[in-house]
Amino acid sequence: MTFWMGVASAQHARGGRDGGFAQLGHGKHIAVKSLKKGDWIVYYSPREGMGEGVPVQAFTTIGRVTSDEPYRFEQAMDFNPYRVDVDYLKNARAAPIKPLLGALRLTRDHGANWGIVMRGPKRALHEEDMLRIVEAMNVLAEFEACRA
Secondary structure (H helix, E strand, O other), X not given: OOEEEEEOOXXXXXXXXXXXXXXXXXXXXXXXXXXXXXXXXXXXXXXXXOOEEEEEEEXXXXXXXXXXXXXXXOOEOOEOOEEEEEEEOOOOOOEEOHHHOOOOOOOOOOHHHXXXXXXXXXXXXXXXXXXXXXXXXXOHHHXXXXXX
16 A cells, blocks of 8 residues: 555645546546555645645645556546546545644655645655644544554
8 A cells, every 4th residue: 555645736636536536647647557446645735726726735635546547537528537536535624734844754854845845746655644644634533444
């Protein structure tokens, strides 16, 4: 099992949660092909909309991958992104990143430049970082029950 952080606007992260899927890197296969059944993905959302809207800077959704492999989905004419199915923890609340910056292995050594590691479609996370994020999202008991 691997823990992943996807990066998407809050609007897109909620759309994936509501639709039960994860889509990364504008639907590129390379962005989702390493997500395996049983892996966990948490989304970090820098802004409300894609490249616009109010700053969010929070972990917004979290779930467990349920697909055996990525698949193409006809989302719009001439746009068929790759996705994986995800069972999201519906009770997760958004967790602002700023209180976690010093505690996460992902960000603690970057000081004021922490945002640099939040770029790109996804990053692998250490289990200890995922547990801190899960706790901040107030779904630790649900997360642990799904892992058993």
